[in-house]
Amino acid sequence: MSKLTVAKFGGTSVGDYPAMLRCANIIKNDTGNRVVVVSASAGVTNLLVRLSQANLSSSEQVSIINQVRDIQYNITQNLVNQAELNQEVDGILVELSEYAKLQSAEVSSKIADTILSFGEQLSSRIFAQVLKTVQVNAQYFDVRSVMQTNSSFGKAVVDTEKLKQNCHQLLVPLLTNQVVVTQGFIGKDYDNNTTTLGRGGSDYSAALLAEALNADNLAIWTDVVGIFTTDPRITDKARAINEISFGEAAEMATFGAKILHPATLIPAMRHNIPVFVGSSKEPNKGGTYIQKTVSSTPTYRSIALRREQTLVTVKSPAMLHASGFLAKVFNVLAKHQLSVDLITTSEISVAMTFDNPTGTTQALLNSTVVQELEKLCEVSVENGLSLIAVIGNKMQQKSGVGSCIFDTISGINVRMICHGASEHNLCFLVNEEQANLAVEQLHKAFFEQNVKPTELATAS
Numbered sequence: 001m002s003k004l005t006v007a008k009f010g011g012t013s014v015g016d017y018p019a020m021l022r023c024a025n026i027i028k029n030d031t032g033n034r035v036v037v038v039s040a041s042a043g044v045t046n047l048l049v050r051l052s053q054a055n056l057s058s059s060e061q062v063s064i065i066n067q068v069r070d071i072q073y074n075i076t077q078n079l080v081n082q083a084e085l086n087q088e089v090d091g092i093l094v095e096l097s098e099y100a101k102l103q104s105a106e107v108s109s110k111i112a113d114t115i116l117s118f119g120e121q122l123s124s125r126i127f128a129q130v131l132k133t134v135q136v137n138a139q140y141f142d143v144r145s146v147m148q149t150n151s152s153f154g155k156a157v158v159d160t161e162k163l164k165q166n167c168h169q170l171l172v173p174l175l176t177n178q179v180v181v182t183q184g185f186i187g188k189d190y191d192n193n194t195t196t197l198g199r200g201g202s203d204y205s206a207a208l209l210a211e212a213l214n215a216d217n218l219a220i221w222t223d224v225v226g227i228f229t230t231d232p233r234i235t236d237k238a239r240a241i242n243e244i245s246f247g248e249a250a251e252m253a254t255f256g257a258k259i260l261h262p263a264t265l266i267p268a269m270r271h272n273i274p275v276f277v278g279s280s281k282e283p284n285k286g287g288t289y290i291q292k293t294v295s296s297t298p299t300y301r302s303i304a305l306r307r308e309q310t311l312v313t314v315k316s317p318a319m320l321h322a323s324g325f326l327a328k329v330f331n332v333l334a335k336h337q338l339s340v341d342l343i344t345t346s347e348i349s350v351a352m353t354f355d356n357p358t359g360t361t362q363a364l365l366n367s368t369v370v371q372e373l374e375k376l377c378e379v380s381v382e383n384g385l386s387l388i389a390v391i392g393n394k395m396q397q398k399s400g401v402g403s404c405i406f407d408t409i410s411g412i413n414v415r416m417i418c419h420g421a422s423e424h425n426l427c428f429l430v431n432e433e434q435a436n437l438a439v440e441q442l443h444k445a446f447f448e449q450n451v452k453p454t455e456l457a458t459a460s
């Protein structure tokens with residue numbers, strides 16, 4: 001049998017009919033692609049998030065469901081069995097509206113997850129049909145029969161052992177002579193409730209399936225031709241990276257490069273499965289190969305930017321030569337499930353950063369948590385910061401890396417620096433307003449003028 005590739009298509013890749021057709025041809029052109037994981041069609045999950053909220057009137061619910069229907073009908077109208085498919089879509093939407101009614105009566109995260117799962121349920125059914133129209137023998141498969149999770153709705157944790165067993169029992173036998181089309185993002189808990197793995201989780205689902213199936217490759221098809229040296233919206237000089245190691249790519253995903261769900265590389269690294277990231281719009285343009293060993297390991301590979309960071313500094317003279325103070329601080333944070341990203345310490349103070357994408361972190365940090373911390377120490381909270389991560393190789397072992405970075409952005413105030421814990425990054429905070437400028441200047445030096453640490457170190 002040919003090698004097995006798990007191919008994942010993101011929301012824009014299955015957002016309309018021309019996009020789905022392009023993806024179908026990608027599958028057709030490589031017989032290795034026998035497991036296809038799809039996201040919901042672009043825009044659908046956002047609509048479902050609205051639908052899962054409390055206090056919607058029934059007319060608001062109907063309007064949201066109609067918008068979902070329009071997105072899907074817009075695709076099915078291009079298919080020969082349109083009527084039959086629309087009937088199927090309608091059946092699914094009737095079920096969806098029942099859950100929406102339940103949710104408006106009493107909000108629950110359990111029902112919210114069921115509601116969110118409908119996007120992938122719809123897109124996978126429709127994509128299986130599109131594959132058939134290009135003569136690919138495709139079969140729809142409900143991933144919930146294998147993707148075993150716990151009951152943490154909204155961020156369910158997958159039982160990878162159970163997933164593997166289930167895949168060998170139920171999925172592997174299907175792969176001999178057909179392409180299986182299934183859903184990203186969703187799973188099922190031990191009580192048979194639908195769960196979700198968190199927003200953007202389809203990449204992660206695909207990686208978990210690749211691991212469970214012992215696949216040879218994982219292909220993530222999206223709307224950009226791979227991973228870039230930095231966000232192309234910041235500088236049009238950003239360019240695609242051909243090849244990058246797991247370690248570097250994992251840092252990029254964690255530090256804000258939006259291209260992959262941060263957890264995606266964990267199963268791939270565990271099982272040493274090479275990951276390809278490419279554009280389903282331009283499959284011939286190549287993409288980025290993420291793998292264990294790469295032919296070049298430059299000091300500077302890319303620059304990631306994560307906005308909306310909160311910096312909390314705690315200060316206590318009692319920390320001087322004392323033990324146990326940090327444990328107390330972290331206990332408070334753990335109790336409120338706040339996850340710390342970067343930390344620097346001095347003898348009597350600790351500075352920590354928190355990612356604040358939804359505002360909930362900030363809300364917590366402004367109230368209860370601060371009050372609890374204030375019982376232990378002085379606390380200050382700063383917002384409006386951006387985290388810049390310069391990513392590369394052996395950065396902690398080369399002289400001149402720090403001076404190279406900070407000389408380049410010498411006009412910009414740097415608020416906090418983290419270096420040394422990882423060989424793959426040097427991170428720091430700057431004010432939100434100066435973040436783009438800092439990235440542009442660094443990109444120019446490292447990727448346009450090709451400045452290397454030794455050059456600057458000797459020049460200065």
Ligand code: ASP
Pocket residue numbers: 010011039040045046119184185198199200201202203
């Ligand atoms: N449809 C889900 C979302 O939009 C999962 C995904 O696309 O990865 O978050």
Ligand code: MG
Pocket residue numbers: 010011039200202203261
């Ligand atoms: Mg995505």
